[in-house]
Amino acid sequence: MTLAQALPELAKPILFVEFRFVWIFAIIFLVHWALRTNTLRKLWLLVASHCFYGCFFIGDPFVFFPNLFAGAWDKLPIGWWFPSLLWFSTAMDYIVGVRIEDAKSDRGRKRWVLISLFINLGVLGFFKYYGFFEENVRAVFAWLGLTPTWEPLKVFLPYGISFYTFQSLSYSIEVYRKHLPAERSFLNLAFFIAFFPQVVAGPIVRAVTFLPQTIKKTVWASVDVRGCLTLFFIGFVKKACIADTLAGIVDTYFAAPQAYNCFSAWVAILSYAGQIYCDFSGYSDMATAVARLLGYELTVNFSFPYFSRNITEFWRRWHISLSSWLRDYLYISLGGNRGSKLFTWRNLMLTMLLGGLWHGASWAFVIWGAAHGIALIVHREWTRATAGKTFAVMKWIAMPLTFYWVLLTWVPFRANDTFVNAKNQPVRSLPDGFYEHQGDKLLHAKADLARAPLTGDWHTKGKPEEIVIRKVSGGFGTSAKVWGSLVLFQDNGRKSVVKNAAVALLAALALVHWFCARGWMSRWWRRIPDYAYAALMGVGVSLALYMKPVVYKAFIYFQF
C-alpha cells in the first residue's frame, strides 16, 4: 500500500468508536493545546472540523482533488459539494445576525430572521423531504391512473444537515430575540456551527450556550481529565458493546417479523429501545467528552428517559437538545399553551409531528411523532382533570405505562414502513459506498449510514456508482405484525429470535441502568486513587474491546 492508497483510508468517515479516531484526535488534541492564542486554537479546530466533516463526502483525496481542479465534475463523488452547504449556512447566518442587530426597526429585524428561517429550512427541506414529496406525488398519480412524465430528481441527504441547521437557526433566533448579541467574528460563528464533536449527530448546541465559550481562551487546568475519560469510556461501552450487540437481535427480528413468536417481538422491541438509547446517548457522551477534552462544554442530551413517569417527563429527558429546541423555538413560537385547549392541542401536535419529520422523510416518523403528540395531549388533559387528586395505583403503573407507550412508538420508527403498497416502488437512492450487495441481493444494511435501517427483503438495481434500492414488499405490514405481538400477544410465527436466557441479559442491562439513574455508580470512581483508576481503566478498556463488534454499525442518528 502506498501513501496514495493509505490516505483514502484516513479520509473515510470517522466514527468515535474506531481506533483511527484515537490517533486522529490525539493529533487534534496535542496541536490544540500546543497553540498559544485563542484565535489560533479556534482556527485549528475549525480546519480540523471541516476536514472531519469533509471525510464523509469526498472519498479518495488523490482522486477527488485532481478531478476537482481539472473540472471533471462528472467524476466527483455524489455529494462532494455538501460541505459547502455548511459554509453557506454559516455565512448566511453571519450576515443575518449582523443585519438583525443593525436593523433600525422591528420590522427589519423580523424580515432578516424570516430570511434566515426561509433559507435554512428551505435547504433542509429540499435535501431531506424532496424525495419523500416526490414519492408521494407519484403514489397519488399512480392512484389516479396517471403516469408521471418527469424524471425523478436524485437528492441525497448531507450528513448532519438537520443538526447544524437547527444550531445555526438557534443563533439567528436568539439574536432576533435579543438574547444574544450578533457575533461579529466570523471565525467564532463558523467554529460554533462546524465544531466536529457535534456536527454530524448533535447534541444540538444553542448559540447562547456555545458562543460565549469561544471568547475566552480554554485552560487546560480546568479540564476534568478523569471525568472526560470516564465519560468517553461509558459512551464507547454504550455504543460499541451494548447498542451493537442488541442491534444483532433487532436486525434479525425486523428482517422477518412474520417468522417469529410473541416472545421474540418483546425481546426485539426491548432490545431496540436499548439499542437506540445506547447508540445515541453513547454518541452524545463521546461527543461531550471529546469537546470537554478540548475545553468546550456541549449540551446534556439524555437523562435516563426510560425511567420517566409520564410522556411529558420523557420528552424532558430524551434527546433534550432537540426537544428543548422544539419547545423554545417552535412550540412557544406557535403560541404554546397561551390559548384555548384546542389551540394548545394543535401546538403540541404540530410540534411533535414536525419533531417526527425532523427524524426523516417517512410516514413512519410522522406516525411516531403523532403518537407522541397524542400521548402529550392525553397526559396534559389527565393532569388537568386529576389536579389535586392522588391515585395510589399510578405510583406503580405510571413508569411501566409510559415505557410501554414509548416501546409501541419505537415500532414504526424501527420498522420504517414505506407505506408504498405497490411492489418494487423505488423508495430510496443511495450513492456508492453506502451499500453492499451481491448481484441484486442487498447483503448488508450499510445503508443505515445514510438512511434508516433496512427492513424486510430488498433488492438493488442500478449502476454501481448510483444504485436504487427497492423494497420488495412494501406497506404497513411490519409495524402491524409487531404491534399485534406487543398489544394482542399474537405469535406471528414459531421461531424465537434468541434463547430465553437473553432476557437475563436485558434484565441485567436494565438493572445497571437503574443503578446509574439512582446515582449509585456516578461518583465512586472519582474517589479512588490515580493508580487504581489507571488499573481499572486498563481492565475496563480491554473488556470493552473484547465485547465490541469487529465491524461497527453506523450511529443510528447519522441518518437524520
Place this chain on the structure above:
Amino acid sequence: MRATVNIAIFVTALALCFAALGMFTPPPRVEIVSPKLAYLADHADDFDVFFLGSSRTYRQIIPEVFDQLMAEGGHPVRSFNLGVEGMRPPEDTYVFEKALARRTTPLKLVLVESNAIRLAVRDGDDGTLRATYWHDTKRTMTLFRRAFLADKKKRNWRDRIGKLAEQAAQFAEHAMYWLENTSHAGRGHEMLGSWLSPGGPNPLHLHDLGPRLDGYSRSLANARMDPASVPAYEKAIAGMIEKPPRADFGGSVDQAEVREKKRFIESHGGRMFVVIPPYAGTKFFLPEPGPDAPPALEFWNPKLYPDLFATENHSDAGHVNHAGAERYTRHIVRELLKHLSR
C-alpha cells in the same frame, strides 16, 4: 512522573487482561480458513502433501487428481488443498504453522504458490476478522521489515521523508490489526452472539473443504469466463506471448520469508516447491536462484501451456475453472515427478 507511572499501570493492566482473555477465547472463525484448520486439527496426520496459496491454489489444484496421478507415478500420497481466497505471505505462513501444530508424522511435499509479501489488505477485508486474525507479533514484524527495511535506494532528505511517511502509512494499518488481534477485539461480542442465538454457534462450513474433505471446493470453479471480458483477456495473453512476463525477485524481506518457509517445512521433514500459476500478468514473483532456493514449477508461459490460458478453461482472467484445474493439476504432477525422479 506520576502521569508516566499511571500510564504504565494502565498499559500493564491492559496487557494482563488481554492475556487472561486469550486463555479462554477459542480461535476466531474465519471463512474457509477456520473449517480447514479445524479439520486439520482433528486429522493432523492424515495428509502428507499440502498446497498453500491464494485462490489460485484453492480453486485450481485438485487433490483427488493429484493423488491419483502421483500414485500412478509411483509416489502414493494424500494431499490437502490449504489454499484460501486472497491468502498471500505472510498470512500463508501463519496458516501453515497452525495447520501443522498438532502434526506428529513427517511431511512429504509442500507446494507453495509463489507470491511476494502483500502490504495492502485485500478489498472487502478491511476491518474484518479475516484481515485481523493472522496479525501475530511474528507476522507483524515481518510486515514492519517489509515496510521499512526492504527498500535500500539512496534518496535525498526530502524524498526520504516522503518515503518514511509512505512506509508509516503502510505499516500503521497492520499495527492496528496487530492491536486488534492482540486485544482479541470483538471476540467476546462474537461469542455472546453465538450464545444468544437459539441454535447456538453456527457449525463450521465443512463444504468449504469440498466433497472429499480435501480442501478443494469444486463449487467455486465451475464458472465460465464472462464473454465481455474475453477480448481484453485474449489481448493480454497475446501480449504475454509477444513480451513474456519477467521474473520479479521482490525485496530482501520477501526472499527471507521464502527461506523461512522452506526451513519450517524442512523442519517437519517435508520438501518445498514453489508454484507459479497461470494467469495474465506482466511479472511473477520468483525465489532468488541459489543452492538453497526451493525448486520452482513454472506455469506462467502461454506458449508452453496454451491449454492453461485457453478461455474455455478459465472462469476469469486470473483463475482457471474446474476443467482448467484438472489440466493444471496434471501439469503440476508431471513437472513434479520430473523433479522427484532427478
